[in-house]
Amino acid sequence: MELFLPSLVVILLSAVFAFLVVPRMGSTILVVVCLIALIAVGIHHYNLFSSEYTASTWQYGLAAYSSWIVMGFALLFILGALYYLFGGEAGKAVVANAIVTPMAKIQQAAENSIAAMPTAASATNAVTAAINRGANALVQDPGAPVAPTAPMAANRNRVGGVPLSQV
Numbered sequence: 001m002e003l004f005l006p007s008l009v010v011i012l013l014s015a016v017f018a019f020l021v022v023p024r025m026g027s028t029i030l031v032v033v034c035l036i037a038l039i040a041v042g043i044h045h046y047n048l049f050s051s052e053y054t055a056s057t058w059q060y061g062l063a064a065y066s067s068w069i070v071m072g073f074a075l076l077f078i079l080g081a082l083y084y085l086f087g088g089e090a091g092k093a094v095v096a097n098a099i100v101t102p103m104a105k106i107q108q109a110a111e112n113s114i115a116a117m118p119t120a121a122s123a124t125n126a127v128t129a130a131i132n133r134g135a136n137a138l139v140q141d142p143g144a145p146v147a148p149t150a151p152m153a154a155n156r157n158r159v160g161g162v163p164l165s166q167v
Contacts, residue, residue: 022030
């Protein structure tokens, strides 16, 4: 029972925090809180398992190959740069075309979709036309007096001056 109750309290508090507090926080605050929590968990984990980290020796075998791995990557980058510099115009055109092509395709697709979009005048159908006729029929004569609205009717859906949708 000693281990069960504290963990149950932590789960309940985290559930309350997750459902009541987190949705009202901004994204920047959530990122900062998550970063702080991640750092704290990392420090706690390292302190808890520091003896296992010091006893771990499997990575020492890889140290002998590290210089070869770095030299291999350096050689690949040098060969790529030489190919780009001395590969001729055909090689440069292929590389340049590979860089430009996705943006050109995106721009062409955007232009095609804009050209295919209907105009605002064609957005009405039978339903919207009926709604517009009904709204026009309800409009009063501009010279007719307007009845004042009751102040309680405007605040009926408010709690303390705040709309119910924001409570």
